[in-house]
Amino acid sequence: xxxxxxxxxxxxxxxxxxxxxxxxxxxxxxxxxxxxxxxxxxxxxxxxxxxxxxxxxxxxxxxxxxxxxxxxxxxxxxxxxxxxxxxxxxxxxxxxxxxxxxxxxxxxxxxx
Amino acid sequence: xxxxxxxxxxxxxxxxxxxxxxxxxxxxxxxxxxxxxxxxxxxxxxxxxxxxxxxxxxxxxxxxxxxxxxxxxxxxxxxxxxxxxxxxxxxxxxxxxxxxxxxxxxxxxxxxxxx
Numbered sequence: 001x002x003x004x005x006x007x008x009x010x011x012x013x014x015x016x017x018x019x020x021x022x023x024x025x026x027x028x029x030x031x032x033x034x035x036x037x038x039x040x041x042x043x044x045x046x047x048x049x050x051x052x053x054x055x056x057x058x059x060x061x062x063x064x065x066x067x068x069x070x071x072x073x074x075x076x077x078x079x080x081x082x083x084x085x086x087x088x089x090x091x092x093x094x095x096x097x098x099x100x101x102x103x104x105x106x107x108x109x110x111x112x
Numbered sequence: 113x114x115x116x117x118x119x120x121x122x123x124x125x126x127x128x129x130x131x132x133x134x135x136x137x138x139x140x141x142x143x144x145x146x147x148x149x150x151x152x153x154x155x156x157x158x159x160x161x162x163x164x165x166x167x168x169x170x171x172x173x174x175x176x177x178x179x180x181x182x183x184x185x186x187x188x189x190x191x192x193x194x195x196x197x198x199x200x201x202x203x204x205x206x207x208x209x210x211x212x213x214x215x216x217x218x219x220x221x222x223x224x225x226x227x
Contacts, residue, residue, distance in 0.1 A: 031212075031213075035215075040219075040220075041220070042116075042205075042220050043157070043203075043215070044217070045214045045215065048214060055211075056214060091157065095213070098162075099162055100159050101159070101213075103149075103156060103157035103158075104156070105155060105156045106156070108155075
């Protein structure tokens with residue numbers, strides 16, 4: 001059983017650049033979540049998809065952030081015009097019919 | 113916001129000691145779910161347990177046990193006979209009982225188990 005995978009694992013970018021992260025959920029899971037975790041804090045919810053529909057967005061998700069799940073399988077999270085405050089671990093999770101969310105290894109973003 | 117509070121930011125124990133990690137939550141929901149996750153140094157969050165709000169029965173899994181007290185809004189986690197491999201950050205989380213089930217996490221407790 002393949003778990004949730006995320007790519008890349010690490011990304012260093014300069015302020016003002018755009019970055020895109022990818023998440024591949026567990027294959028039979030129709031729900032997909034993005035969270036952000038800063039150093040020493042718990043993860044914070046960003047957005048949620050059921051199949052290809054984006055059903056919920058946190059107020060943390062500014063207009064520089066956009067997420068897609070075009071065919072209800074993998075998802076991408078794009079950050080435009082990155083700022084130093086965007087430096088964090090971006091976590092993806094997926095869920096099937098049960099209520100547990102299974103997390104990927106995360107993408108660590110550093111904005112210099 | 114309905115918060116989850118883990119008052120202990122760091123705990124240090126010696127191997128084979130028992131340790132309890134505290135979790136207190138706020139909720140206005142009648143039904144909800146509670147979770148514990150482990151984040152080892154590798155960084156990946158590992159699911160440990162889910163508890164439904166309507167089921168207050170405590171649970172034991174090997175060296176792990178969980179004590180759910182709805183009256184005090186607490187969901188504490190005990191590790192018996194701790195081992196060095198238990199060293200990690202542990203997160204308590206809550207979700208509403210709806211289709212989205214977005215998780216609200218506590219700030220985490222860093223557990224260090226020394227040999």
